[in-house]
Amino acid sequence: PDGAWRKPKRVYVTFNSEDAQRRAMEAYQVSALERWISNATGWERDETPKAFDGGTVLSVARPVEPSEILWHNSHIKGLERFLRLLASVAITVGVLVIVCLVTFLLRGSWRFTLSIFITAVNAVLPVCIKTLSEGIERHVDFGDAQDSMFLKLILARWVNTAISVFISYSPKDRLSNAALSQVMLILLFDAFLNPLIRVFDPYDWFMRRFVSPIQPTQRAANRLWVGAIWNIAERYTDVSKTIFVGLFYSAALPVAPLVTAAAVVTTFAADRYCLLRTWRRVPELDAQLARRTIGIIAIVVFFHFWASLAFFLNWGEYSELHDADDADWDDKMDRKINCFDGLLTCDLRDKNLTKAQRFAYRVYRPLGYIAFAAALWKFVGVEIKRAVKAFFFGAKSTQPDTQLVPFRTLTNVDLYVPVVAHDALDDKLLAAVLVDVPPVFLPVPRELDWRYLCLATPEEIGPLLTPDARASREDVLKLIQSLFGVVKFYQAPPEYNPPAGAAPGR
Helix, strand or coil: CCCCCCCCCCCCCCCCCCCHHHHHHHHCCCCHHHHHHHHHHCCCCCCCCCCCCCCCCCCCCCCCCCHHHHHHCCCCCCCCCHHHHHHHHHHHHHHHHHHHHHHHHHCCCCCCHHHHHHHHHHHHHHHHHHHHHHHHHHCCCCHHHHHHHHHHHHHHHHHHHHHHHHHHHCHHHHHHHHHHHHHHHHHHHHHHHHHHHHCCHHHHHHHHHHHHHHHCCHHHHHHEEEEEHHHCCEEEEEHHHHHHHHHHHCCCCCCHHHHHHHHHHHHHHHHHHHHCCCCCCCCCCHHHEEEEEEEHHHHHHHHHHHHHHHEEEEEEECCCCCCCCCEEEEECCCCCCEEEEEEEEEECCCHHHHHHHHHHHHHHHHHHHHHHHHHHHHHHHHHHHHHHHHHHCCCCCCCCCCCCCCHCCCCCCCCCCCECCCCCCCEEEEEEECCCCCCCHHCCCCCCCHHHHCCCCHHHHHHCCCCCCCHHHHHHHHHHHHEEEEEEEECCCCCCCCCCCCCCCC
């Protein structure tokens, strides 16, 4: 119906204290099942929070940080976001297939060709996947966008760095000096070359030194000096990729874990320097990617056990003691045991295995299953558990401690104000009607006048309207209120003076 799109869909409330927020969430927390039943039938329990308007039971949840919200995507439906994500993943998989084919063609070339190709692909993957994600996907907050990029980068870098090399060589050649030297070069590049490139950052240096002086305006030149663009998903995947390669080949290349440890140390030192001195500031993030990485480490350990089984069981050369027609040996008289017909299942003949190989098979299989179960729980089980609890019991507040500092006394915390951001803009533009909001709480630089950065004003909207529509200032204000959301700041009541020791905001 006409005007339905203007109805409020979501309301953000900032409380004066965390204790007040916790008590409100506990009071208005209702399970999804009960909310659906109440809204469909009108039936409510006595303890169900009463509706705000027209008998609707609201869904109340703790939001992400204000700087994380992508306000321009808040109107996109969940189905459309899912289909866009599916298309992005399909394109990523197609690119990885091409990378694997190129890796297969380069496996017999000059010694450094394959390692240089893999390192170069790893360097351009973040830019390509970021461009792909921003062009196709639509996320409602920055954390979800980083999570999507994180998972695609994990898949792409693992396949490009370790799995493509592994499947490109025959079981015999996987343990050859040529194959293992390629893996060692990849690890050495990760340990020493890549951190140096990040520290010196030749691209950013070139843009500041040569491109900045020829910019048409000072503001355009200043944009090149605010620091290099980076994202946390790329940094998490870079470290996890190095750990994955080191553990994947640790059985065939015992020195790999040492080089991996060195790579972790140099990466930490380089990232710390860049974070404090050269990179630009990014929006505040929650622990979403950190929790995701715990599950990634479990997957890394699982693949370590699986690959180690394959390396251990295929180690060995043909001797006269074995029959040339034995099925366990291929035409080149090399051991041939397939460990990829099933999950951690190897087709082997015990008569051709040494005691050490049989011991590795008995130990590594159960450990691999444990790692697989841990990864499955972290990626799937935890999400199912959270969804079931929210559906039947409601999502309870998990904030054990509350800060007693009143929000009104803070000066470096932003309110939930819709903004428009773009790479071509030096500052964010406010896209809301502001009512009694102190400028100190707005997500704009404190030294600037917020009125020049607000879109929801007669000065900005009036010139865009027809002469009839802007006949009076009141008409323009009504139109603005129907187009933009409202952010209202409530002043403290006159009696607001909490006694010593009491929680502010009660």
